[in-house]
Amino acid sequence: MQNNYYELTITLNDDFVDFIADFILNIYGEGVELGEGKIVVRSESDLTFVKDALVSLAGTLNGDIAMDYLLEEKENVDWIKTYQESVQPIEAGKFYIFPSWYEAKEDFINIKIDPALAFGSGHHATTFSCLTAIS
Numbered sequence: 001m002q003n004n005y006y007e008l009t010i011t012l013n014d015d016f017v018d019f020i021a022d023f024i025l026n027i028y029g030e031g032v033e034l035g036e037g038k039i040v041v042r043s044e045s046d047l048t049f050v051k052d053a054l055v056s057l058a059g060t061l062n063g064d065i066a067m068d069y070l071l072e073e074k075e076n077v078d079w080i081k082t083y084q085e086s087v088q089p090i091e092a093g094k095f096y097i098f099p100s101w102y103e104a105k106e107d108f109i110n111i112k113i114d115p116a117l118a119f120g121s122g123h124h125a126t127t128f129s130c131l132t133a134i135s
Helices: 014-028 048-060 079-086 125-134
Strands: 004-012 033-035 038-043 067-075 090-092 095-098 109-112
Touching: 004 014, 004 048, 014 033, 014 038, 014 048, 048 067, 090 125
Parallel strands: 095 109
Antiparallel strands: 004 038, 004 067, 033 038, 090 095
16 A cells, blocks of 8 residues: 555536546546545546546536546555544443454453444444343
8 A cells, every 4th residue: 555645626517527527437447436516536646647638628618617626645544443443342231342453351241243334333322222221
């Protein structure tokens, strides 16, 4: 993983997002993130050529599609580490729910589970309440 990556944000009328996204996909060949009135392109390679192509396209269209561009170089983050630091174990009655990167606790019923889409970390009120009720 490189230390930095590039992010190009294009702000434009929402009516043209799909058209411009298709143009970017044809010249860039990688995924783009679509939002309301904006497109975001990220790459470990410099994206100046994408911005330049969009400026050229806008000129060809005589300004009929107004776009603003923001090209930034950003620092890569170890998202796994950041995520793991954000998930804390929880005590619910006699239960201790913890992810695999923590140790079990004595004097508790330990439940080791890594939070994911289908089941979380025990922080949700329904999970916490159920565990407290059966304690």
